[in-house]
Amino acid sequence: MSVEISAAAACPATCTDTDPLHLSVDPLATARAHVADTALAGTPAGSGLVGLELELHLVDLADPAQRPGWDRIQDVVAGLPAMPSGSSVTLEPGGQIELSTPPVRGIAGSVAALEADRFVLREALLVVGLGAAPLGTDPAREVRRINPNERYVAMARHFAARGCADAGLAMMTATAALQINLDAGPRHNWAERTSRIRDLGPVLVAISACSPLLAGAASGWHSMRQQAWHGIDQGRTAPVAGADPAQAWADYALDAPLMLVRDGGVTRPVTTGATFADWLAGHAPVDRPPRIVDLDYHLTTLFPPIRPRGYLELRCLDAVPDRWWPALAGITAVLIDDPAAADEAAEACAPVRDAWVTAARAGLADRPLHVAAISCVDIAVRHSPPELHDRIDAYAGLVAGGRTPGDEVRERAAAADPLTALVEEARA
Template sequence: MAPVTEERTAVLDLEAAVAHIAGAALRPGPVGAVGLELEAHLVDLTAPAARVPWRRITELVDALPVLPGGSRVTLEPGGQVELSGPPHPDAAAAVTALRADRDVLATALAAERLAVAPVGADPLRPPARVCPAPRYAAMEEHFAAVGCAAAGTAMMTGTAALQVNLDAGPCAGWSERVSLAHQLGPTLVAVAACSPIAGGRPTGWVSQRQRVWSDLDQARCGPLLGGADPAGEWAEYALTAPVMLVRDPGGGAAPVRERVRFADWVTGAVPLGGRAPTAADLDYHLTTLFPPVRLRGYLEIRYLDAAPEPWWPALAAVTAVLLDDPVAAGHAAAATAPVAGAWDRAARVGLADPALHAAARACLDAARAAAPAALRPEVEALADLVDRGRCPGDALLETARAGGPTAALLSATEASS
């Protein structure tokens, strides 16, 4: 928890709010470091159709040892388990560390007849919240009030992602780098797609996880527009986004049941919680914004489906290479320009779309040439999959068609071990 300081408790004006957001958006420096976060659905192998009770989950996580790769273990509202690794010198080191941490977690879970399934959407169980925290109850109320209740619950409790965190790089390249991170999005959504089934049935979309995000309030979840000043654009985005929650002194969170821009709370045009906002409120507001690329001093790339081995390590390597290697980045920029805005098309049909397939093949060719040697077999396997017009979710869908959604969920846990 951040310390309570005079700066964090001072009342904001609009100018101070812009400076606060923009000043923390991107940190200058070299590129190369990679941080990974992998979410997965927690499965009771004895009763896979039932969600694991919250108390059982928290007791198990609280008893875990310090993980060898330095990951933190956190929990999502539907009981999904997330491994959040620290920055490592490159993608290979980040994958090695996360694999070591995943193995320790898997051993602890197996002793309780539990396992994790890293796929973009829960193929068996309907979305449902098991976490009792006030933040998530308030989020559900806000989503319901603004007309996206089903998507909000599905996002919180039924999806899982692979997140790749990359350095912002030198200031002079910020605009191009942030723009490319967004431009790659639809192509990599199609490559990573691993959520064709949700709640026990095929959805007709290759990435149900991305579909869910597209169904949410785009003032909170839509992409940045790729302007010349990404830090300033992020500040404008954040201040225009509606306030979701107002915290009270007792640690609770009250939902905001109408669309109120944070800027309107700052100026006093719309009072919330009987007080003006502080820098601490603004920092909390930023945690409720979910664009496909979020600026947190570094680039937090959020648009990849979680996928089992060997796909998530390959996706981590490919994403890092296409942004950090200058030659690969140049090829990727040219290849993905024709499909830069095709988010929904990528989530719906993926590599069945000829333009997305062409972009994906070019990106994988570029990534294969520059991939770390330790991850080249995984990247080669992904490149071969893409060449054939397939994605990680195809095997999941085939298993579901042959044996039902329970078999699909269990097959994902087997593939992750």
């Protein structure tokens, strides 16, 4: 999602992007100021720009048990028609394909934009024998990286050295999300807005749970996608917390372990657990001082559930099937961007505001989360835009019954097998 960044988000005057940070008077303060200044961009109240990103698992419909090869996928993407709403099309390490819309005013318009591009993508893929399944995890196929980009090679080496190779590989190659990007809003309201979104997070995790299986196995977690994220370094995946969201993000970033360093087109893993602050202090296994460009790249290796990128990037929702994601996107945006709905949701979420792990593991089987979720989706129904009312109401019925889209996946897999469930969604 692209938004205009104010002049305040520029590199501090004391340095340029490629100057070593140690040339500034106080390197740590310069780095902290840079991250804080670029964290959020003020936007008018009620501006309501929304961007949506949907990841999908590519499936060869003639040989669904095997992931399509990297060369084939690249050729397919190169041959895709332009998306009518302007979405970009990108590829993830396991060959997942991602549609990312430009920002559109209002959630109804954003959903319509993504649906239009999703239809074009679906039809173009079917012509070449491929389907695409929007599910939180690949329920059937082995966890395997097919994207040879050196960034992902280095990430895998970092995760292996840090003792979370399996979770890291699963996260990169076998998970998919519905990501929602929202304006930061007026500067004076950043603290309240980000706090409310963070408090809503566990409810969003619970109602979006759509990953009960991974590579043919069940762990018991309702969101095995979130289980994978919880299995890697929490210094880069835990929620960002603090009274001042920009400063909290700066502290989080400088205290997070280094994952990768780029030099001359080469990406190298960092495997010791040294933080960016350590690098600034000369205590990291890198043979040169860091620059602003290194700090910016470091930010791309941090994956909290709500990430500041000028706008607010909500990363905590599982991808869900096409019949459900428009409602899930609508529920999320309404509960954040509609002032009356946001006030009501804040009260409903208060008892479960810290229940991130419980939401991923137990989902709506946890009674406090179920109570909060019922309240939240009912609020969303009452405040929904007319274009999405019926769909949000249907999702509210699902939640009221203690169910999520993941229950449908689990039942289909039990009735046949996980691969059949994957193929059914890829053809849907």
